[in-house]
Amino acid sequence: MTAVDLLLGVIVYALAAYALLAGADFGAGVWDLLARGRHAERERRLIAHALGPVWEANHVWLIFVIVATFSGFPSAFGIIARGLELPLALALAGIVLRGAAYVYRAYGEGAAGPDSLWSRVFAVASSITPFMLGVSGAALATGKITPSSGPLTPFESPFTLVAGAFAVVVTAFLAAVYLCYDAGTDPETEDLVPAFRRRALAAAALAGVVSLALLPLLYQDAPTVAHRFTERSIPFVAVAVVCGFGSIAVIWKRHYVLARATAATAVIGVLLGWAAAQYPDLVVGAATARDSAAGSANLHALLIAMAFGMVVILPAFYMLLKVFSGPERDAITTEPAN
């Protein structure tokens, strides 16, 4: 395995982490947008509570993907930035507004407009970002993105638009599964579980329908990748399908811890299926990984830095998720010194 392949592997791994962690945060924003009825406010509070400690750390995975791409594959990054400027700029707007709206609502005490305003901004921005990132990812497969393609090109095939919608549905599905578990850990929110269970089932079904629509469009709009998809990606997609149906079954049976694992595996299956079919192109027809890679000394330095970095970060990340999973312990028990 060459340094180029290894770095591609790291990027896919970081993308998977981003999809599973931050994806669910965005999906939770979709449920914030769709919250209706007399429990709407409590549902929004549950969502805000679930995001609070983790959304910023989850978000860093995207920065990591961006940095790894421009450091490892600079000339491909130049083409991606030019060709996908519109969807990426809109995803960025969503990221900025989502984050700002979240803290303004949490800490603003209404000083900069009512909470309901920031709540709305948070929810709409959360829905835009996964759509735009889905469009961007799919556009890389179409072969229509070149250094001189127009700003609207990424939006001009049905495949990319449906892929964007698929990304939104999948993040909403993940969020609903996670929220079933979160709501169930606290007696005060236990009654919200059935609503999120229904949503998780609905989102899973919808994801299945959208993915069925996506497949023929893949063969129509991204023939190169579709060909490789048939050759390489069937095992990954099979895992995704099994875990998708499995998720529906375990959610139906109310096993929410297991549901988190099956849902995550299904999403990883889809992502790996796409990555395998995309390889070795970064931008189909315009940049392959090998041709756009930085010098090998630089790649080695990056990989070494990443290995050391992950050794520090992964245990810390695990601790973060661990501390905030499950019910709150009783308040502070230790007294300060003196």
Added chain:
Amino acid sequence: MLGSTLTDARVETGFSLAFHIVFAVFGVGLPWLLLFTEGRWLKTGDPTWLALTRKWSRVMAVLFAIGAVSGTVLSFEFGLLWPAFMARYGGVLGLPFTLEAFAFFAEAIFVGLYLYGWKRLSPRAHWLTLWPIAISGTLSTLFIVTANSWMNVPTGIKEVGGKVVSAEPLAPLTGPGALPESLHMLLAALMCTGGVVAAVYAVGMLRGRRDSYHRRGFRVGLVTVLAMAPLQLVVGDLAARVVEKYQPAKLAAMEALTHTQSHAPLTLGGIYDPSTGKTRFGIEIPDGLSLLTGFRTDKTIRGLDILPAKQQPATPVVHLAFDTMVGGGMAILGLAALLTVVALWRRRKGVRPLIPLSRPWLLAGGLTGPAAMAAMLAGWEVTEAGRQPWIVYGRMTVREAATTSGGIGWSLIATIVVYLGLATALLLILRRLATGAPPELADGVENPGPRDPESPDHAPQSPDPQDREPQSPERQTPESQTPETSPELEGAAR
């Protein structure tokens, strides 16, 4: 839309950078101040320290989030606005950016633990989470600025026909400008944090809120900004020497030196007129620049005339920005020197507190905030405008680097509108947060009436009588002081 694509891209980058830096400096500085205040609370159990800690941690929560998203904007904008730059040099800058990403990772993880961990961690563990935040915030500043310093002094790279054929991975971290420039920014971040904190509490005291909450907040901020000032002078001087050696045109623009000459004068202030090459309204110190740079009056300093006019940086802007930065820094340094003398004198005389809190002193202390912020932004203007027309000094111009897309005008307008909206909302929220000590502190802490802090009736043997709150025999334990409602604790209330 507003100008040429190049101008729009430059304005958007400058605007986004300024927005990011103005708020991100607090993410770098506040954790260090919190380490002190929360550490004091752990040690003394004094509710005033807890109140300051909780207030600042909420400010940090908002500013860290804004710093995080606006930093993401920058990482995208490098590619969106300067695709040719990233395509050619992205790999060279990979290591500092990757290390910065990891530092930011650690920061985000521990900020989550710190902000939301009040009820899930012991007080000591909670305090300990501040260390990785402070250290990684500091490291991410250092790493990211080394990337900029490499753009100023690109070393360790071989190019053939516009393509990088080999680049030393460690070059950005070990370049001659890396350490001085990144330390310069780090100290600036600490000074800005300290100065603005001092300013907030100075305003509170000038409005009559002279409780120990305000006095301590003021003192922590002021001591931070003043203590960093002499270090900043040394580091800034080192940074200027690197500029003199590797970017002579930038130094010439900073000092408004038109002609290469020995016995170069130092020009303070004034407006440089590029058509005549003269600085109007400036004060000229004969031989000053030669003396400062070479420690002798006949040292030859390269002037703007080493380059044709088209390749010179915008000297009027650079000179003005440089003098703004130096002026702000020197004013803070002057206050530091004066206050040191006063504090030593007061200690000998047994007058407390050591830092006088009468009106003029509060005004002076409060002004360190705006002065530090202005100096920091002006310093960025110096390093960026002074590098023009290059994006990577001597290797690639901003014109070559800029995007050729036609839509940048719209992106600029959208950026300005969104950022101005977010900044306005943010200032309103910070204004709301700055409402003085929390009500649970009010009992016995607030002084009954205005009292002259200079009054001689304080017993000299008592270390700090103004800070002595009447303490109940059974001191409150930390958990009973933890306020009941706050977003971090909403899980308990939902």
